[in-house]
Amino acid sequence: MSTGNVAGVRSTAARSSVALHAAMAVTGLIMILFLLAHMYGNLKVFEGQQGFDGYAAYLREIAQPLLPHAGALWILRVILLASVLLHIFSAFTLWHRSRSATGGKGGWRYETTKNRRGVQRSYASFTMRWGGVVIGLFVIYHLLHLSADVIAPGGASASPYQRMVNGFQIWWVVLSYVIALIALGFHLRHGIWSAFASLGANKSVGTRRFLNQLATVVMLIILVGFLVPPLAIFAGWVS
Amino acid sequence: MNITVRIWRQHDQAAAGRMVSYKVDGISPDMSFLEMLDVLNDQLTAAGDDPVAFDHDCREGICGMCSLVINGIAHGPEALTTTCQLYMRHFDDGDTIDIEPWRSESFPILRDLIVDRSAMDRIIQAGGYISAPTGSAPDAAATLVPKKNADRAFDAAVCIGCGACIAACPNGSGMLFTGAKANHLGVLPQGQPERHERALAMVNQHDAEGFGGCTQIGECTAVCPVGIPLDVISFLNADVLSALPRKTD
Numbered sequence: 001m002s003t004g005n006v007a008g009v010r011s012t013a014a015r016s017s018v019a020l021h022a023a024m025a026v027t028g029l030i031m032i033l034f035l036l037a038h039m040y041g042n043l044k045v046f047e048g049q050q051g052f053d054g055y056a057a058y059l060r061e062i063a064q065p066l067l068p069h070a071g072a073l074w075i076l077r078v079i080l081l082a083s084v085l086l087h088i089f090s091a092f093t094l095w096h097r098s099r100s101a102t103g104g105k106g107g108w109r110y111e112t113t114k115n116r117r118g119v120q121r122s123y124a125s126f127t128m129r130w131g132g133v134v135i136g137l138f139v140i141y142h143l144l145h146l147s148a149d150v151i152a153p154g155g156a157s158a159s160p161y162q163r164m165v166n167g168f169q170i171w172w173v174v175l176s177y178v179i180a181l182i183a184l185g186f187h188l189r190h191g192i193w194s195a196f197a198s199l200g201a202n203k204s205v206g207t208r209r210f211l212n213q214l215a216t217v218v219m220l221i222i223l224v225g226f227l228v229p230p231l232a233i234f235a236g237w238v239s
Numbered sequence: 240m241n242i243t244v245r246i247w248r249q250h251d252q253a254a255a256g257r258m259v260s261y262k263v264d265g266i267s268p269d270m271s272f273l274e275m276l277d278v279l280n281d282q283l284t285a286a287g288d289d290p291v292a293f294d295h296d297c298r299e300g301i302c303g304m305c306s307l308v309i310n311g312i313a314h315g316p317e318a319l320t321t322t323c324q325l326y327m328r329h330f331d332d333g334d335t336i337d338i339e340p341w342r343s344e345s346f347p348i349l350r351d352l353i354v355d356r357s358a359m360d361r362i363i364q365a366g367g368y369i370s371a372p373t374g375s376a377p378d379a380a381a382t383l384v385p386k387k388n389a390d391r392a393f394d395a396a397v398c399i400g401c402g403a404c405i406a407a408c409p410n411g412s413g414m415l416f417t418g419a420k421a422n423h424l425g426v427l428p429q430g431q432p433e434r435h436e437r438a439l440a441m442v443n444q445h446d447a448e449g450f451g452g453c454t455q456i457g458e459c460t461a462v463c464p465v466g467i468p469l470d471v472i473s474f475l476n477a478d479v480l481s482a483l484p485r486k487t488d
Contacts, residue, residue: 019480020452021452
């Protein structure tokens with residue numbers, strides 16, 4: 001085997017599709033940990049305004065006085081933003097490589113119209129890229145609405161609880177949220193399994209089955225956990 | 240059986256190609272798919288037309304030369320079957336069958352259904368071997384190999400290098416092939432000294448050939464005629480990722 005430029009081989013491999021997929025996997029798993037924490041916070045809506053707003057205030061007081069006000073929150077925000085950017089950068093780089101490898105046509109590169117959906121690929125697996133774009137656009141809208149209070153359907157408020165309850169009384173706010181969650185569900189179903197596989201965990205038939213079941217379970221937990229508060233608000237159980 | 244085939248005809252690498260329809264009559268259900276093409280070619284030759292160029296060699300499913308995408312599926316509708324081992328009884332009388340070459344930007348079409356698959360050979364050249372001086376044949380039991388590893392190495396080593404995985408992959412990725420070739424050496428004692436260098440070199444060559452990345456969809460394993468498991472890709476990923484931070488090997 002070539003005993004030449006070992007460092008060069010490594011720096012090339014660091015930009016390989018294997019390394020980029022590993023970056024996507026790690027950043028994706030960081031975002032899933034965030035989603036689980038976010039979901040837990042959302043469920044605080046059932047504790048009423050005091051509980052929910054108190055929890056929001058607490059998030060800004062974590063590790064105080066060691067860190068300044070909202071210090072811990074900003075550290076998490078920076079980690080999350082870096083993860084999101086690296087995830088998106090890797091995704092577009094890999095997307096471009098896949099298109100180049102297939103003459104820009106991906107799985108549609110054959111003349112025949114038969115078996116266009118392949119033999120065994122799942123709906124979740126071939127909607128990862130456009131599904132990711134949908135989720136990205138939703139996150140921008142979602143931050144403007146509930147974090148920054150810039151767009152305020154149902155009325156702006158200094159209280160996070162009030163913002164949430166005001167917003168989710170409107171049908172199209174709930175609908176856009178549900179659509180984004182369905183896109184997220186598909187993204188997580190294939191994303192969780194493929195993240196572990198990209199990191200080298202898929203080493204037997206048993207592990208493969210376990211990882212796929214894990215992906216389904218985590219996806220369902222996140223989906224249900226996020227759907228319950230807005231639907232409860234819309235149904236008038238929380239007001 | 241009387242069937243219609245629609246075949247990709249392309250004179251050479253530079254020419255534009257198109258699908259052309261031919262009627263083929265009097266096909267026996269016991270004929271193999273390639274024998275059906277032989278009948279078509281006899282018919283074309285007798286009529287003074289150019290026969291359809293397609294790759295084939297052993298016609299018993301072990302050489303990896305035959306390479307047709309039949310109705311959009313590499314090696315056709317039967318699982319664990321090469322094109323040459325596919326029989327006409329799997330089709331119905333009066334069927335229209337679409338036949339195309341492997342499509343990948345790294346597999347230039349040479350003529351009709353024949354593509355140049357040397358990109359895969361260059362991946363092997365980059366590291367799909369061991370360079371330890373072997374001397375004379377060692378005693379059969381001198382180097383013990385756990386049964387599990389021997390089975391795994393064999394599962395990967397049965398890859399015939401046909402390239403169906405690449406033809407089927409929506410990303411045009413060659414990771415199933417590369418994984419199989421790296422894995423069958425990587426789990427055996429003889430392959431250990433160069434295991435990490437091999438993983439890096441082969442993945443780098445895979446990318447340099449212009450193949451896409453693996454998104455773990457699994458279309459490759461569905462069309463693989465010898466049933467290479469998806470695990471080989473995870474094994475290769477693990478080797479690459481553990482090799483990356485090391486200073487030297």
